[in-house]
Amino acid sequence: MVTWIESGSTKPKIGFIGLGIMGRPMAKNLIKAGYDLTVYNRTTAKTEEFRGLGARVGDTPADVAKGSDVVITMVSDTPDVEEVILGSQGVIHGARPGSVVIDMSTISPSATREIAQKLAERGVEMLDAPVSGGEKGAIEGTLSIMVGGKKEVFDRCVPVFEAMGKNIVHMGPNGAGQTTKLCNQVLCSLTILSMAECLVLGAKAGLDLEKLLQAVSGGAGGSWSLSNLGPKVIRGDFSPGFMVKLHQKDIRLVLNLANQLGVSLPGTALANQLFNAVEGQGEGNLGNQAMIKPLEKIAGCEARK
Numbered sequence: 619m620v621t622w623i624e625s626g627s628t629k630p631k632i633g634f635i636g637l638g639i640m641g642r643p644m645a646k647n648l649i650k651a652g653y654d655l656t657v658y659n660r661t662t663a664k665t666e667e668f669r670g671l672g673a674r675v676g677d678t679p680a681d682v683a684k685g686s687d688v689v690i691t692m693v694s695d696t697p698d699v700e701e702v703i704l705g706s707q708g709v710i711h712g713a714r715p716g717s718v719v720i721d722m723s724t725i726s727p728s729a730t731r732e733i734a735q736k737l738a739e740r741g742v743e744m745l746d747a748p749v750s751g752g753e754k755g756a757i758e759g760t761l762s763i764m765v766g767g768k769k770e771v772f773d774r775c776v777p778v779f780e781a782m783g784k785n786i787v788h789m790g791p792n793g794a795g796q797t798t799k800l801c802n803q804v805l806c807s808l809t810i811l812s813m814a815e816c817l818v819l820g821a822k823a824g825l826d827l828e829k830l831l832q833a834v835s836g837g838a839g840g841s842w843s844l845s846n847l848g849p850k851v852i853r854g855d856f857s858p859g860f861m862v863k864l865h866q867k868d869i870r871l872v873l874n875l876a877n878q879l880g881v882s883l884p885g886t887a888l889a890n891q892l893f894n895a896v897e898g899q900g901e902g903n904l905g906n907q908a909m910i911k912p913l914e915k916i917a918g919c920e921a922r923k
């Protein structure tokens with residue numbers, strides 16, 4: 619067992635940056651698991667509840683990094699991760715050599731490798747560790763976590779991951795976690811599409827949609843999207859577990875990689891076009907189950923209870 623410098627024990631002191639839909643429950647699970655946490659969020663109001671839970675609140679990402687053995691970032695997009703890690707008040711200006719930065723956002727694999735390189739020049743390790751399992755998985759601590767970076771650094775951080783997730787896989791060097799996540803987003807895009815087409819057809823045919831979900835969810839066509847997003851659609855609940863605009867960010871990363879590699883992904887490109895239609899209606903902040911909306915328009919019916 620390795621002793622971490624700041625904590626002086628086998629349990630690292632953790633800094634957590636980004637308390638959004640995912641970061642908030644993930645940070646809470648770390649506190650529940652007994653970790654000493656310092657949090658930072660750009661919109662400071664979101665940090666208040668964490669003071670009540672015994673966490674410290676840092677003024678800047680650099681400030682958070684100063685007292686931490688491990689700094690976790692969970693922000694939106696590639697430029698946001700670059701800003702909180704490499705920006706003028708970024709983690710890199712506070713992190714001590716030997717500490718570990720774990721980026722759990724979904725961002726570009728190549729930008730990840732560049733960030734890891736810049737941190738390595740300061741003696742700071744990095745893991746890319748994007749997640750899958752949605753807000754529900756974040757709340758329940760059952761996320762799938764796909765990790766890139768040095769194996770020995772991964773091994774040291776496994777207990778930290780175990781406080782937030784269940785299926786934790788080391789995929790290879792830096793960038794391999796993010797590349798895995800992009801493959802995962804191909805699956806998610808198409809299971810949402812299949813959920814949406816299934817419900818629109820059932821609705822137009824006059825089926826009881828609750829019974830439809832009950833009948834097909836456990837069969838060969840079942841999926842996380844069908845079981846978790848299907849019920850939301852038929853309740854008319856389009857609140858975001860994962861926003862359309864962030865899903866579009868992931869699809870852009872997927873299609874960029876596919877373009878670079880000469881891989882054809884017609885299904886993912888179709889999902890992209892349907893989400894464009896949702897964004898065209900000014901609804902990019904809805905949950906990604908809103909992919910059904912343009913299909914409902916085309917079919918001339920709504921898939922509601």
Ligand code: NAP
Pocket residue numbers: 636637638639640641659660661664692693694695697698699701702722723724725749750751752753859860861864868
């Ligand atoms: P979210 O609710 O929009 O939260 C984003 C967080 O990032 C907020 O705390 C936001 O701060 C912060 N942030 C964004 N840009 C920033 C910047 N430039 N500087 C500092 N802070 C910044 O998004 P989310 O759903 O939690 O997603 C976070 C990441 O997880 C994304 O990469 C997403 O793709 C990935 N992810 C999401 C899900 C899901 O189901 N939601 C599942 C798997 C992976 P403010 O509070 O100030 O806005």
